[in-house]
Amino acid sequence: xxxxxxxxxxxxxxxxxxxxxxxxxxxxxxxxxxxxxxxxxxxxxxxxxxxxxxxxxxxxxxxxxxxxxxxxxxxxxxxxxxxxxxxxxxxxxxxxxxxxxxxxxxxxxxxxxxxxxxxxxxxxxxxxxxxxxxxxxxxxxxxxxxxxxxxxxxxxxxxxxxxxxxxxxxxxxxxxxxxxxxxxxxxxxxxxxxxxxxxxxxxxxxxxxxxxxxxxxxxxxxxxxxxxxxxxxxxxxxxxxxxxxxxxxxxxxxxxxxxxxxxxxxxxxxxxxxxxxxx
Amino acid sequence: xxxxxxxxxxxxxxxxxxxxxxxxxxxxxxxxxxxxxxxxxxxxxxxxxxxxxxxxxxxxxxxxxxxxxxxxxxxxxxxxxxxxxxxxxxxxxxxxxxxxxxxxxxxxxxxxxxxxxxxxxxxxxxxxxxxxxxxxxxxxxxxxxxxxxxxxxxxxxxxxxxxxxxxxxxxxxxxxxxxxxxxxxxxxxxxxxxxxx
Numbered sequence: 001x002x003x004x005x006x007x008x009x010x011x012x013x014x015x016x017x018x019x020x021x022x023x024x025x026x027x028x029x030x031x032x033x034x035x036x037x038x039x040x041x042x043x044x045x046x047x048x049x050x051x052x053x054x055x056x057x058x059x060x061x062x063x064x065x066x067x068x069x070x071x072x073x074x075x076x077x078x079x080x081x082x083x084x085x086x087x088x089x090x091x092x093x094x095x096x097x098x099x100x101x102x103x104x105x106x107x108x109x110x111x112x113x114x115x116x117x118x119x120x121x122x123x124x125x126x127x128x129x130x131x132x133x134x135x136x137x138x139x140x141x142x143x144x145x146x147x148x149x150x151x152x153x154x155x156x157x158x159x160x161x162x163x164x165x166x167x168x169x170x171x172x173x174x175x176x177x178x179x180x181x182x183x184x185x186x187x188x189x190x191x192x193x194x195x196x197x198x199x200x201x202x203x204x205x206x207x208x209x210x211x212x213x214x215x216x217x218x219x220x221x222x223x224x225x226x227x228x229x230x231x232x233x234x235x236x237x238x239x240x241x242x243x244x245x246x247x248x249x250x251x252x253x254x255x256x257x258x259x260x261x262x263x264x265x266x267x268x269x270x271x272x273x274x275x276x277x278x279x
Numbered sequence: 280x281x282x283x284x285x286x287x288x289x290x291x292x293x294x295x296x297x298x299x300x301x302x303x304x305x306x307x308x309x310x311x312x313x314x315x316x317x318x319x320x321x322x323x324x325x326x327x328x329x330x331x332x333x334x335x336x337x338x339x340x341x342x343x344x345x346x347x348x349x350x351x352x353x354x355x356x357x358x359x360x361x362x363x364x365x366x367x368x369x370x371x372x373x374x375x376x377x378x379x380x381x382x383x384x385x386x387x388x389x390x391x392x393x394x395x396x397x398x399x400x401x402x403x404x405x406x407x408x409x410x411x412x413x414x415x416x417x418x419x420x421x422x423x424x425x426x427x428x429x430x431x432x433x434x435x436x437x438x439x440x441x442x443x444x445x446x447x448x449x450x451x452x453x454x455x456x457x458x459x460x461x462x463x464x465x466x467x468x469x470x471x472x473x474x475x476x
Contacts, residue, residue: 021462022443026378027436029444053465058367059472060437061329061374062415063422069327073341074319077348078312084349085310197309213304229304234296241309259300260360 011039017049024054159239163199166191173245175252175273177202182209182256183270186236190243190252190273197242200227200252202271204236208256215257216240217265220248229261230254249275299365307355315352322366326373333377333438343380347373378440385440421471429464432457 016039022028023036040047166172171194179186179202186205192198200216208214216227225246230238245252253269255262297317305314326347330340350372358368422430431450435441441449446457 018458018462021465022436022458024465025433025436025461026375027440027442027446027461029442032443052469053462056465056469056472057437058363058370059418059421059468060433061325061367061370062418064325064329064332064438066324067328067331069323069341069344070337073327073344074316074323076341077319077345078316080345080349081312081315081352085312085352228308230308231301231304260358 011035013039013043013045013047016040016043017047020047020049020053024050024057159199159241160201163189163191163201163239163241166193166199169193171278172198173249173275173277175275177252177254177271177273179205179254179271181268181270182206183254186271188238188271188273190245190275192243192245192249192275194278197244200230200240200243202230202232202236202238202254205230205232205238205271206236207232207234211259212256213259213261214238214254215261215265216243217253217255217269218245218249219251219253220246221250224253224265226261226263227252229257245275251275300360303351303355303358303360303365306352307358315348318351318365318369319348322369325366325370329370330373330377333374333440334381339380339384340377343373343377346376350376374437381440417472421468424471425464425467429460429467432460433464433468436461 016036019028019032019036023033026033028036040050167174167189169191173192175190177186177188177190177200183205186202188200188202188205190198190200205214214230214232216230217224218227219225227243227245228240230240232238252273252275253265254271255265255267255269257266299318299321302314302318305311306318323344326344327340330343330347331337334340334343347369351369354372358365363371422433425433428450432446435446435449443454443457446452447454450457452460
């Protein structure tokens, strides 16, 4: 709270409006740009002029003729992405799949889910058999997909293998997920290893209705925290990788949200699973 | 030679049923190189064409496109559908990158070092389009309808990345005139585009 003299950046609304055109074109000199930006951030008035003029700017891009980039740029862009984007967990040795499929996932009692979410009662179905069936469904789905799009299917098969490894890791917290309502028939699991990113995997999930998207949530106590958006493949498969549940997550749930997602759920969950801590 | 991305009209080889929004979602949801590759194939020609027009330099234009795709990935979680189309959002990102590159090359422009976070915020500064369905011909017609001085001011700002004072210097006009030419030009352009709908 030092009282050092700071020149108050002030600008009248009318002055800001006059600069709207240059501002939306990003053509103000830095000093003026900063003044306008701080005025807009603090001013209670709507300053519609900025949206009106700013809405014109995207059209200007159409004045540039499209030109195919040199062929090698695609590889460069993807290589830069591969270098900078966090890599998923390394692939498993192939022989792990069978042993992990047969590894029992113990049924454990779980804390009651938050009441506000009105979880459907499905009874006690968290069994090794349920998990094993799911794995079979997943691998089967990918066998089919492989014929349609080999590269992508291989990548996703590896992803499924990593997800299954996380599911079968005794150190993982896991949840078996079941759908209801619009997502009836969907099933899947969430698996969060002690270290590294976890997975939320679903099969037989119908496409989200137009204008809506699936959003996953971690629920700790009564508080849902967004786990991210899930897009569903045409084969009904959806996966969220690098999942990092919030501390104390008891439930993993999916809701349908307006496209782009929501800060907090705006509808009842249609896929739910209770998280069981490692034994 | 590899991949389907050697043309903008390769719709037969692209999963065209996947929406742009879904690709952005996937990109925001975790490592998804396929989503980025699909977006690349859809938009590389538009992006490169714009970057080339701005930078007038193939190497710089390629850098702009590459940096823009990394920006798309880093900001995918911030993309708000409904505010602007994915195309508009992506084009505004490559526009910013290209302008930034030409300004850095030009010693006259008063530049601040843009931190990645500050850049992300500026990237988000996209206004809802006045005319989502506008095509190039309609925009060109609307531009042609402007007085030449207004059109020049807008083009110097948008395509050459000149700032207000640089435009004033180049056109030998007072700062206030630059301000009004740009504002009146954009207002007329808006009316022209709305009329073309």
